[in-house]
Every structure is written in C-alpha cells, then in structure tokens.
Amino acid sequence: MGNLGIIFKRELVSYFATPLAYVFIVIFLISNGIFTFDLGGFYARGQADLLPFFSFHPWLYLFMVPAIAMTLWADERKTGTIELLLTLPVTLGDAILGKFLAAWALTGLALLLTFPIWITVNYLGDPDNGVIFAAYLGSWFMAGGFLAIGACMSASTKNSVIAFILTVSICFLFVIMGSPILLDAFPDWVPQGIVDAFSAMGFLTHFDSIAKGVLDIRDILFFGVFIAAWLGASAIVIEIRKAN
Amino acid sequence: MIEIHNLTKKFEQFTAVDNLSFTVKEGEVLGFLGPNGAGKSTTMKIITGFLSPTEGTVTIDGHDIGKQPIAAKSLLGYLPEGAPSYGDMTTLEFLRFIAAVRGFSGAELEQRVKRVVAQVELQSVSQQTIDTLSKGFKRRVGLAQAIMHDPKVLILDEPTDGLDPNQKHHVRQLIKNLARDKIVIISTHILEEVTAVCTRAIIISNGRIVADGTPAELESRSRYHHAVSVRLNSQYDLAADLSGVASIAAVEKNPEEELSYTILATDGAPIFSQVSEIAQARHWPVTEFHVNRGQLEDVFRKVTQSAQGGV
Structure with a gap:
C-alpha cells in the first residue's frame, strides 16, 4: 500500500473513531427523508423517479459537506500534527489527496446508505435505473466539488469554525452562479459571453441536467477539473500558510 | 552527515535564521541552545523539510532536503x-x-512497533487513546514515532519538556543509547541536559551562532571556570589572605549561603593548588573545598546577551 493509501485509511478510520461519521450519516439520511417526502412531494408527484430526492442535494451539501471538510487541515495545523505529517517521507500531494479521498468516501458512503429510497421507488413503480445511477454519480461528484473547496478553506486557517463559514459562503456562491435569479441580475451591457461563462461555473447548471438523467461527460468533467483545481489551490495555501 | 550552508529564513520583515552554517557528523549529539525566539525551532523545521529556507541549503547524507525531500x-x-x-x-x-508510512508492513511492522513500545516503555498505555494520556506519555509516544525506523538522524525539539525528573533521566539515557553512530540534534533550554547528553553545543541568538564547542569548552569560557568554592565553619577574612595573589581575580560571597565563598581565577587559569596551599598555611576553617568546571548558564547569558546588545 502506497502512502496515499495509508493516509486515506488513517483518515477514514479516524472519522469512525469519533461520533463524527455516525452523526454525519444519520443527519444526512434524516434530512434526505424530510426533503424528499415532505418538501419534495415524492408521493404526490405520482412519478417513479428520484428527482425530488436529488434536486435538494446541492442545498443539503451546502451545510453538510463543509462540516466534514472543515477539520481536514485546520485541525492538523491547530494540533501541530501537520508538522509531523509533512516531515514524514510523504509527498504533499499524497497527503492532500489521501485526506480528500477519505472525506469523499465518507460522503459516498452516506449517499449509498440512501438506498432504501431507491428500493422504494422500484417497489412503487418502474423507474429508469440508469438515470438514477447517473444522478447518484453526479451527486457524488458534486459533493466532491464542495469538499475540495472545503479542503482549501480548511488549509487557510487554524480555526475550523472559520473554515466552515468560509466554505459555506463560497459553496453558496458556486451553487447560485447558474441560477436565473443571479443571471437576470446582470445589466444589459455585460457581454453575453461573460454571463455564459459565469453560468457555466455554477453547480446547478451542471447538476440539474444530471439529476434529470442526462449524464453528459462534460458535466462530470467539470466537477473533476473543479476538484483538481481546488486541491491544487490547497497545496499552494498549505505551502504559504504552514509556517504560521 | 548533515551540512547546513548559509541558511537564512525571513518571515516578512523578521529574520528568524540569519546565515547559519554548520556541519554535524555521525556520533555527535548536538545540543542546540538559545533564548526563546532565537530561531532554534525554525532551524529544526528547515532541517526536517517542514519549512523551506529563504536562502541556503541543508543536505542530509548528500540528499538536499529541498530537492530530494x-x-x-x-x-x-x-x-x-x-x-x-x-x-x-x-x-x-x-x-x-x-x-x-515509514515503509514497514506485516510482521516487520509489528516487530518495529513492539520494539519502540518497549524502548520508551509505553506498554501500559498501548491501548489508550492518545488524547487521554498524560503529558509525559504523549512525549514518549512522540519519541517512539521518531525512532521507529532506527533513523540515521534524530532531531528532537525539546524532548524532555514537561517530563518529571525520572522521565527526564530515562529519556536522556535513551538518547545516549541511541546516539552511537547516529546524528542527534536536540534543542533545549535546560542547560544541565547539554552537559548530561551532548558532545557538542551550539548557542544561537537572533538567528546567528554565538558559540560552538564541546560542553567543556563552553564551560571554560565561564568566569567560574577553575574557580574554587570554599565553605567555612566560622567567620574568616579570605580576601585579606588572597589580596596579593596575581592569579586570583576576586572573592565572591555566595548570596544564598552563609560562610560560603567562590574564589575566581584570573583568565580562567587553574588556581586550585595555589589556593589550597594558602588555605593550609593560614589554617582556614574549611569544611568544603572544590573546583568549579564553570557554569554553562553563565556562558549562555554572556553570549546571548552580548549578541542582543548587552541588555
């Protein structure tokens, strides 16, 4: 097992050593239930799909994912273990990726545990399971995007509460970037190209089509590149800030 | 061998390490001394590759820490x-x-872990969460991880800080045992530790080296080097007997103890036999009589304070 794997395993185990992982998963599942069945009108729609389930995910992740991400680096810096970790024979890349993947695996696990809803919809009707699978994948990638922002914010401070607030704010910005409310707010003199570029950065732009079952490889690619960019930024932030 | 060349570390306006150069060889236990904020920890963080220097290089057995981390x-x-x-x-x-992470697996991993647990005596807390351990145990856990791979170079930043005297003694013994054919660098501000375990001491102040030598050499720079301490059992005017002797600089009364004096030598020359002859000739009422090696503390103060402009 390479160092990436060793760090990944340590991080993942440590989530379950404290109640954090369990609390996260339980709240995630309960919120999903409320959103889907109460607010989403799962039964009232009378359609065998999971659209009401998935369309709430951006808003759910907005608060849930930063809670996972906030300690990623802030705690390492606060307790000084960052000095231990980065003087071991591991590369910064292994450390960043190992931590990120562990947190991402935890959100993936939480997502997998929503499987009863998938069973329910299959019991009640005859949904397109390909669409559902695509939406799950898209949702997981979007969670990764939130998480990568959180990793970078967590690297910038010793205080995990500050990291949480920063992450929520920036994630909120990326969620609403593609929404009509924000796009309509642009004055007429702004070139259409800029408005489009702005909209193309929005999470909703990419996720809405995924949630409806249109799995465009470009949407997945968007989240992939987005994650890579924010993790790259974390590396720079860690390099700059680790002396403080 | 560790080679440190012209190491400088600047934090914005503040220069923490200022053009530091030194070499440490196998078998040396280097005590790294200096007042708080002198740049000890920063230097160690650069040597271990945690921070990168503004200028200069660190090589460990030929591997540049910046280029082959x-x-x-x-x-x-x-x-x-x-x-x-x-x-x-x-x-x-x-x-x-x-x-x-150090590259061990399977049976060898278990064996390594078992060995370090025994070396620093962690058996009793091996199943406990580290958060619940006392300060002394936490430090020993830190030591255990540092010696896991039997490293050629051991860098310990204040290894005995917060330990009780027994634990301190134990850690020092451990360092001494480990030190053969290794390089050990210890930062500390406990000076007795330097005399106890180090073969060489470097004192830094404001990021510069102000003294470098064996503990004995540094002690010889003290004004108490070769000074003779005397304790009497009744009042006697020592100064009068010694006033004419050229090799004697002064007689100091010990402020903490009655009838206890220190006779200082001029330029740190040996004066023991001379003083002892006078004492016998004049029948000093002596109960205790010994030579000082010099006080590291005194040297430490002298070199670090003159570097700061004689505060």
Whole structure:
C-alpha cells in the first residue's frame, strides 16, 4: 500500500473513531427523508423517479459537506500534527489527496446508505435505473466539488469554525452562479459571453441536467477539473500558510 | 552527515535564521541552545523539510532536503515541538500508522512497533487513546514515532519538556543509547541536559551562532571556570589572605549561603593548588573545598546577551 493509501485509511478510520461519521450519516439520511417526502412531494408527484430526492442535494451539501471538510487541515495545523505529517517521507500531494479521498468516501458512503429510497421507488413503480445511477454519480461528484473547496478553506486557517463559514459562503456562491435569479441580475451591457461563462461555473447548471438523467461527460468533467483545481489551490495555501 | 550552508529564513520583515552554517557528523549529539525566539525551532523545521529556507541549503547524507525531500526525510526521525500526534488514535494505532508510512508492513511492522513500545516503555498505555494520556506519555509516544525506523538522524525539539525528573533521566539515557553512530540534534533550554547528553553545543541568538564547542569548552569560557568554592565553619577574612595573589581575580560571597565563598581565577587559569596551599598555611576553617568546571548558564547569558546588545 502506497502512502496515499495509508493516509486515506488513517483518515477514514479516524472519522469512525469519533461520533463524527455516525452523526454525519444519520443527519444526512434524516434530512434526505424530510426533503424528499415532505418538501419534495415524492408521493404526490405520482412519478417513479428520484428527482425530488436529488434536486435538494446541492442545498443539503451546502451545510453538510463543509462540516466534514472543515477539520481536514485546520485541525492538523491547530494540533501541530501537520508538522509531523509533512516531515514524514510523504509527498504533499499524497497527503492532500489521501485526506480528500477519505472525506469523499465518507460522503459516498452516506449517499449509498440512501438506498432504501431507491428500493422504494422500484417497489412503487418502474423507474429508469440508469438515470438514477447517473444522478447518484453526479451527486457524488458534486459533493466532491464542495469538499475540495472545503479542503482549501480548511488549509487557510487554524480555526475550523472559520473554515466552515468560509466554505459555506463560497459553496453558496458556486451553487447560485447558474441560477436565473443571479443571471437576470446582470445589466444589459455585460457581454453575453461573460454571463455564459459565469453560468457555466455554477453547480446547478451542471447538476440539474444530471439529476434529470442526462449524464453528459462534460458535466462530470467539470466537477473533476473543479476538484483538481481546488486541491491544487490547497497545496499552494498549505505551502504559504504552514509556517504560521 | 548533515551540512547546513548559509541558511537564512525571513518571515516578512523578521529574520528568524540569519546565515547559519554548520556541519554535524555521525556520533555527535548536538545540543542546540538559545533564548526563546532565537530561531532554534525554525532551524529544526528547515532541517526536517517542514519549512523551506529563504536562502541556503541543508543536505542530509548528500540528499538536499529541498530537492530530494523524500530521500532526505527517510533518513530523519523528528520529534516536533510539543510532540504532536493524532489524539483520536490509540498509541498502537498511531505507531502502526507511522510504521506503515515509514515503509514497514506485516510482521516487520509489528516487530518495529513492539520494539519502540518497549524502548520508551509505553506498554501500559498501548491501548489508550492518545488524547487521554498524560503529558509525559504523549512525549514518549512522540519519541517512539521518531525512532521507529532506527533513523540515521534524530532531531528532537525539546524532548524532555514537561517530563518529571525520572522521565527526564530515562529519556536522556535513551538518547545516549541511541546516539552511537547516529546524528542527534536536540534543542533545549535546560542547560544541565547539554552537559548530561551532548558532545557538542551550539548557542544561537537572533538567528546567528554565538558559540560552538564541546560542553567543556563552553564551560571554560565561564568566569567560574577553575574557580574554587570554599565553605567555612566560622567567620574568616579570605580576601585579606588572597589580596596579593596575581592569579586570583576576586572573592565572591555566595548570596544564598552563609560562610560560603567562590574564589575566581584570573583568565580562567587553574588556581586550585595555589589556593589550597594558602588555605593550609593560614589554617582556614574549611569544611568544603572544590573546583568549579564553570557554569554553562553563565556562558549562555554572556553570549546571548552580548549578541542582543548587552541588555
């Protein structure tokens, strides 16, 4: 097992050593239930799909994912273990990726545990399971995007509460970037190209089509590149800030 | 061998390490001394590759820490200041993690972990979460991870800070045992530690080296070097007997103890036989009579304060 794997395993185990992982998963599942069945009108729609389930995910992740991400680096810096970790024979890349993947695996696990809803919809009707699978994948990638922002914010401070607030704010910005409310707010003199570029950065732009079952490889690619960019930024932030 | 060339570290306006150069060879236990904020920890963080220097290079057995960080870090064992470790893990889990990162697996991993647990006596807390351990145990966990791979170079930032005298003694013994054919660098501000374990001491102040030598050499720079301490059992005017002797600089009365005096030598020359002859000839009422090696503390104050402009 390479160092990436060793760090990944340590991080993942440590989530379950404290109640954090369990609390996260339980709240995630309960919120999903409320959103889907109460607010989403799962039964009232009378359609065998999971659209009401998935369309709430951006808003759910907005608060849930930063809670996972906030300690990623802030705690390492606060307790000084960052000095231990980065003087071991591991590369910064292994450390960043190992931590990120562990947190991402935890959100993936939480997502997998929503499987009863998938069973329910299959019991009640005859949904397109390909669409559902695509939406799950898209949702997981979007969670990764939130998480990568959180990793970078967590690297910038010793205080995990500050990291949480920063992450929520920036994630909120990326969620609403593609929404009509924000796009309509642009004055007429702004070139259409800029408005489009702005909209193309929005999470909703990419996720809405995924949630409806249109799995465009470009949407997945968007989240992939987005994650890579924010993790790259974390590396720079860690390099700059680790002396403080 | 560790070679440090023209190391400088600037934090914005502040220069923490200022053009530092020195070499440490196998078998040396280097005590790294200096007042708080002198740049000890910063230097250690650069040597271990945690921080990169503004200027200068560090090579460990020919591996530049900046250019070949993984090769260089593999040779190092490091106990950072405050002995940080992952508090939510148990001692064994943590040490297994370190061993895995150090490239051990399977039976060898277990054997390595077992060996360091025995070396620093962690058996009684091996199943406990690190967060629940006392300060002394936490520091020992930090030491255990540093010596896991039997490193060629051991860098310990204040290894005995916060330990009780027994634990201090134990850690010093451990360092002494480990030190053969290794390079050990210890930062400390406990001066007795330097005399106890180090073969060489470097004193830095404001990021510069102000003294470098064996503890004995440094002690000889003290004004108490070769001074003779005398304790009497009744009042006697020593100064009168010694006033004409050229090799004697002064007689100091010990402020903390009645009838106790220190006779200082001029330029640190040996004066014991001379003083003892006078004492016998004049029948001093002596109960105690011994030579001082010199006080490291005195030298430390002298060199660090003159570097700061004689405060």
